[in-house]
Amino acid sequence: MLSKILTVARLRACRFSEDSSGAVAILFAIALLPILMAAGGAIDYAASLRAKQSLDTMADSAALAAAEFASQEYRNGNSNWNAAGVAAGQKAFNAGVAPGRTDISVGAPTVAVSLSGQIMTATVSYSAAVRTNLMRIAHIDTMNVTNSMTTSVTVAKYTDLHIVIDNSQSMGMAASAADESIIQTALGTTCFLGCHLPTWDTVASYRAAGATLRIDVIKNAVVQSLSGLSSSTAAGTIRVAVYTFNNTLTQVFPLSSNLTAAIGAVNSVDLSTDGGGTNITYSLNSLNVILPTPGSGMNAASPKGAVLLFTDAVQDHEQWHASSGWTNDPNWVPYYPSVYNQWDYQPIDPGGCAPIKNKGYSMLVLNAQYVITSTDLAEQSRYGDIQNIVLPAVPANIQACSTGAGHFYSANSPTQITAAVTSMFASAANNLARLTH
Numbered sequence: 001m002l003s004k005i006l007t008v009a010r011l012r013a014c015r016f017s018e019d020s021s022g023a024v025a026i027l028f029a030i031a032l033l034p035i036l037m038a039a040g041g042a043i044d045y046a047a048s049l050r051a052k053q054s055l056d057t058m059a060d061s062a063a064l065a066a067a068e069f070a071s072q073e074y075r076n077g078n079s080n081w082n083a084a085g086v087a088a089g090q091k092a093f094n095a096g097v098a099p100g101r102t103d104i105s106v107g108a109p110t111v112a113v114s115l116s117g118q119i120m121t122a123t124v125s126y127s128a129a130v131r132t133n134l135m136r137i138a139h140i141d142t143m144n145v146t147n148s149m150t151t152s153v154t155v156a157k158y159t160d161l162h163i164v165i166d167n168s169q170s171m172g173m174a175a176s177a178a179d180e181s182i183i184q185t186a187l188g189t190t191c192f193l194g195c196h197l198p199t200w201d202t203v204a205s206y207r208a209a210g211a212t213l214r215i216d217v218i219k220n221a222v223v224q225s226l227s228g229l230s231s232s233t234a235a236g237t238i239r240v241a242v243y244t245f246n247n248t249l250t251q252v253f254p255l256s257s258n259l260t261a262a263i264g265a266v267n268s269v270d271l272s273t274d275g276g277g278t279n280i281t282y283s284l285n286s287l288n289v290i291l292p293t294p295g296s297g298m299n300a301a302s303p304k305g306a307v308l309l310f311t312d313a314v315q316d317h318e319q320w321h322a323s324s325g326w327t328n329d330p331n332w333v334p335y336y337p338s339v340y341n342q343w344d345y346q347p348i349d350p351g352g353c354a355p356i357k358n359k360g361y362s363m364l365v366l367n368a369q370y371v372i373t374s375t376d377l378a379e380q381s382r383y384g385d386i387q388n389i390v391l392p393a394v395p396a397n398i399q400a401c402s403t404g405a406g407h408f409y410s411a412n413s414p415t416q417i418t419a420a421v422t423s424m425f426a427s428a429a430n431n432l433a434r435l436t437h
Contacts, residue, residue, distance in 0.1 A: 045143070046132040051104050052145040059124040062093035062109065062333055063151035066122035070113045071155045075237060077299055079252040085113035088246045089124055102259045105142070121152045157297030158237045159304050160255060160428055162361075163222060163262075164267055164287065166311035166368075168246040169193070171215040172203055172271045173312075173371055175414050179211040180373065186210070190375045194271070198398035202273060214368055215271060217414045218310050221421035222266050228422075229429055230259040238429055239303065245283035246275035247319045247329050251290075276320035280311060282331040294360045306362040306428035309353075309401075310421070312370040313394045314386060315343040337393055339385040347393040350400035355409070357403055367398045367410040368417055 013052050070085025078084060089111035097106055106128040113122045129142040172194030174180040181191045186209035194213050196204040206213065229238055240262040242253035253265035287307070294303025317332040338346040348365075371393060376383040395410060402408035406427055409420035 003113055012177075017209065043133065047103075047133075048143040049147055052127065052147065055104075055106070055128055055145065056147055057151035058093055058096035059126055059147065060151065061096065062089045062111070063122040063149050064123045064153070065089055065092035066111055066113055066124065067120045067151050067153045070115075070122065071120045071153060073157060073351065074115065075158065075298065081115075082113050085120075085122060087109045089113070089122055093124060093126070098308060103131045105131075115155070118155045118157070119152050120155050121150060123148055123150045126286045127280070136395065157304055158295075158300050158302070159297055159306060160239045160241070160294070161425075161428055162241050162243065162255075162291065162305065162307045163266070164243045164245060164249075164285065164307060164309045164311075165215070165218060165222070165266075166246075166278065166280075166309075167215060167244040167269060167272050169271060169276050170219070170278060170312055170314060170370065171213070171368075172206075173214050174206070175212040175214050175217045179213070180210055182211040190379065192371075192373065192376070212414070213271075214312070214371075215269070217417050218368060218421070219266055219269055220271035221264050221418040222310070222425075225425035226259050226263050226266065226420055229425065231262075234431075237300075242269070243287065244269055245278075245280070246271070246272040247279045247282070247331070248275060249283040249286040274321055276326070277318035277328055277329055278315045279317075279331055280312075280313070280315050280321075281333055281349045282329075284309075288355045288359065291356065291359060291361065304362075305360065306364060307356055308424050308428055309363070309365045310368060311366070313346065313348040313367045313398055314370045314390055315346050315348065337389050339382070339389050340372045341385065343380060343382060345382070345386050345390050347390050348397050348401060351395050353401035361403075362407060362428060363400050363401060363403045364407045364428055365402045365409070366417070366420050366424060367394055367408075369412045370394075371408060371412070393429075 066089025068083045069088035070081045072080035073084045089110055093109045093111075097104075106126060110125040111122065112125075113120070115121075125148040127144065127146045129144055131142055132140055153319070170193065174183055174194075183192055183206055184190055187205060191202070194206045203213065207216075226240065229235065236257070238259065239250065239255050239257045240253070240259060241255040244250050244252055244260060244266045249395040252269060253262055256262065291305065291307075294305030297304030315335075317329045318326060319329045320326050332344070333349075334344075335346045335349045335351075338344055353363050353365070370386065372383045372387050372391075377387070398410065399408045407424075409424065411417040411420040
């Protein structure tokens with residue numbers, strides 16, 4: 001009996017050792033924790049990324065606030081501009097932290113502000129702990145996120161902008177080929193140069209037909225840029241004076257910080273009704289006489305200065321007055337190359353710009369290209385003289401007239417002219433900003 005019992009016991013022991021029916025449950029129990037950790041880690045990591053994006057946006061905004069406020073305090077002469085910028089950045093960052101949010105714990109941000117030349121740079125660094133959910137089962141309660149955001153802005157210096165618009169009769173040319181077509185179709189003429197003199201006024205009829213003239217494009221672009229300045233970080237640091245010229249210079253708006261009034265003055269500019277010709281050299285010499293010596297631009301009492309000249313860069317010796325009709329301009333100075341005929345055309349003379357630059361002004365010049373069509377060439381030989389002798393010298397003279405790279409432009413179409421005018425104002429007013437991360 002004992003041997004039989006022992007034999008049965010051995011058989012059952014062998015069967016038990018070979019039975020694997022509970023192994024799956026054991027293995028699943030062992031693998032469950034890593035599976036939950038992986039899934040929970042992915043969910044909590046995604047949550048930490050969303051929190052970081054939110055904090056990056058806050059830090060970016062805080063850096064911009066710090067840079068702009070420091071710039072403002074610097075312009076106002078506050079010697080503690082750096083500390084003021086740091087405080088503004090910290091305040092802006094802290095204002096963005098939701099007080100009732102318990103899933104993120106954010107430490108005090110580190111804000112650094114510095115000035116290099118005219119570039120004010122602010123950096124905001126933060127460190128935060130984002131509370132986990134599923135990973136807490138592994139005793140991982142938080143995930144740390146850190147980053148730094150940097151913003152650089154150009155300090156807008158106090159600046160006087162002297163806007164000089166050519167309103168001689170040649171600025172009455174059609175603004176584009178489409179406008180030429182409008183004039184020819186509606187009025188049956190192939191003269192695409194509008195005139196605005198009492199004895200010969202075609203401007204009103206050209207505009208009534210729906211055509212845009214070159215001076216209209218210039219005016220609209222200047223108004224657009226002034227409107228942009230009035231709502232930019234440069235507002236309050238800019239004064240504007242507006243002039244027109246043909247044979248002589250006329251101030252149509254005195255130097256003022258009232259940009260709205262300046263816009264109104266530009267809108268009222270039109271082709272001259274007296275004078276008629278173009279004497280850029282004499283007009284610039286007249287401007288130089290009345291321009292004050294510019295300053296550093298770091299305070300309101302010492303503004304720096306810029307002259308923005310908009311012209312087609314072609315001069316002639318004609319002038320027209322109601323009392324005398326067409327006569328020669330007594331202030332005309334011959335300049336090579338010139339076309340010596342009834343009109344004596346010549347390109348802009350850089351010598352007219354030199355005294356203004358020597359006084360310390362930035363000189364920004366737009367060559368609104370003198371347009372000559374095949375119809376013009378067929379009708380009047382003078383256009384061929386301008387095209388072959390005068391215009392080839394204009395690009396180099398425009399460059400020499402300016403204060404260098406980035407201060408001279410050449411444009412033809414209305415779109416090109418508007419883009420050039422916008423760039424000129426942004427450069428002259430230092431109204432530039434950039435963000436880097």
